[in-house]
Amino acid sequence: MTKPVVLLAEELSPATIEALGPDFEIRHTDGADRSQLLAAIADVDAILVRSATQVDAEAIAAAKKLKVIARAGVGLDNVDIKAATQAGVMVVNAPTSNIVSAAELTVGHILSLARHIPAASAALKAGEWKRSKYTGTELYEKKIGIIGLGRIGALITARLQAFETQILAYDPYVTSARAAQLGVQLVSLDELLEQSDFITIHMPKTPETVGMIGPEAFRKMKNSAYVINVARGGLIDEAALFDALQSGAIAGAGIDVFVKEPSTDLPFFGLDNVVVTPHLGASTEEAQEKAGVSVAKSVRLALAGELVPDAVNVAGGVIDREVRPGIPLIEKLGRVFTALTHASVTQIDVEVAGEIAGKDVKALELAALKGVFTDVVSEQVSYVNAPVLAEQRGINVRLITTEEVADYRNVLTLRGALSDGSQISVAGTLTGPKQIEKIVGVNGYDVEIPISEHLVVLIYQDRPGVVGTVGGILAENGINIAGMQVSRAQDGNQVLCLLTVDSAVPQAVLDSVREAIDASTAREVDLEG
Ligand SMILES: NC(=O)C1=CN([C@@H]2O[C@H](COP(=O)(O)OP(=O)(O)OC[C@H]3O[C@@H](n4cnc5c(N)ncnc54)[C@H](O)[C@@H]3O)[C@@H](O)[C@H]2O)C=CC1
Ligand SMILES: O=C(O)CCC(=O)C(=O)O
Secondary structure (H helix, E strand, C coil), rough: CCEEEEEEECCCCCHHHHCCCCCCEEEEECCCCCCHHHHCCCCCCEEECCCCCCCCCCHHHCCCCCCCCCCCCCCCCCEHHHHHHHHCCEEEEEECHHHHHHHHHHHHHHHHHHHCHHHEEEEEECCCCCHHHHHCCCCCCCEEEEHHHHHHHHHHHHHHHHHEEEEEEEECCCCCCCCCCHHHEECCHHHHHHHCCEEEECCCCCCCCCCCEEHHHHCCCCCCCCEEEEEHHHHHHHHHHHHHHHHHCCCCEEEEECCCCCCCCHHHHHCCEEECCCCCHHHHHHHHHHHHHHHEEEEEEHCCCCCCCCCCCCCCCCCCCCCCCHHHHHHHHHHHHHHHHHEEEEEEEEEEEEEHHHHCCCHHHHHHHHHHHHCCCCCCCCCCCCHHHHHCCCEEEEEHHHHHHCCEEEEEEEEEEEECCCCEEEEEECCCCCCEEEEECCEEEEEEECCCCCEEEECCCCCCHHHHHHHHHHHHHHCCEEEEEEEEEECCCEEEEEECCCCCHHHHHHHHHHHHHHCCCEEECCCCC
């Protein structure tokens, strides 16, 4: 059997390959080389990148088998998440892998600027013993302004509080309670710019944040202020930074990230009051190992068809141990549901009844939709694009939970309204210590039959001899019946007969059954593959 292919598009820690294990074919490419990337991505199942590879809409369209894009780090500005979601491709990152490293580098930049360490070192190595030129400033009792008080901002706060600094922060999405918990004073952007001695930026790159630190912001800063960017190139307008440094509008800057990377000859590189590093925030042994292992685990889960806690374009999150067995069951129920439909679906209710209803069962909704669309569209259906497919078709989806259930510990039901006004439903459960997957209801008829790869659903007028007729036709065509349940409707003499058979039932055979017993419904549900 061919192994799924994982493409490593950048240099990643050796621990990444170890954590992937032997179940994959590993290929390498240089993701920064566009033509290499587009050729290499064409037939891979997963791609692992850092920040130098642009996994944009063009690359995603070229990747016909791609199921997961894994970013071994935090920032996802090099991945087109919208295009990935449309294509059913899961995007994962390693959100906490490198935050300590990035926070420590930021503190390094702050100290380098405060004490002119790189410049003094370069001068001494060049034979100059200059002490007064490199007189610095203490951090003690200084005001540090943090723009973006997320994971890294919070780590920097804790580290700089040890220097007995005062931390100000601007982050419109952080509550004052969170700021108080961190011992930070939340202020407006203007207040932060005007009061801070060191201003450090820790936001994502978004249309809202690009160029946020431009000419106007530099005008508001103290002449003695230092600015640090270990977040993303472009948050600071590079031309405005050059002017501010050259004109003495600010005292200096520490920059790890650039609009264009790699960049080796930007105008401000020539200035004495700038410390630059080549995007080293995450470049530690520890961060790379954590990022590599984290995304390798996510890739393993994603390629096994499971939901991934670190997926950024799936609403599933961490799945409770008791909810997990329901995922393959409800996906199968989704496929049975589709086989039962005879008109377009306008509404789907995913009902979770029983003990698990109190848990986070969002993953069951995703799995149900994945099942519903698996046999409907030619494109790959995943937890990622299943909700998109429902939305595109105008299907209203509801997740309904109730702890009340009559005969079983838990029952999962898909109930649908069709455009012709009719309703369909299929219910299932897991029974016994082996957690056998069973169908326990179809269109309101009670049954209890283990799910198998081939199911036949028949609805007909109750009368003697029908079961024998069905069995006879199937036998004539070499189809063995593994199980059968007949259920009579409570309000009439319609009967539902659910059969599990050992092989697929060709349409012609199903048509003969339908004719012979005058069935109003005769459907085969093929769960193979
Ligand atoms: N230089 C490097 O090697 C590394 C850089 N990074 C970058 O650092 C940045 C921060 O990462 P995390 O702290 O993990 O992200 P995070 O998502 O935990 O925090 C970002 C914070 O920015 C805030 N924010 C968003 N828009 C804002 C706005 N308009 N004004 C003010 N605040 C705003 C959010 O509310 C959030 O609290 C990201 O851009 C990430 O890509 C992360 C790791 C390494
Ligand atoms: O992988 C890298 O070195 C880039 C790290 C980074 O910028 C991030 O994780 O956002």
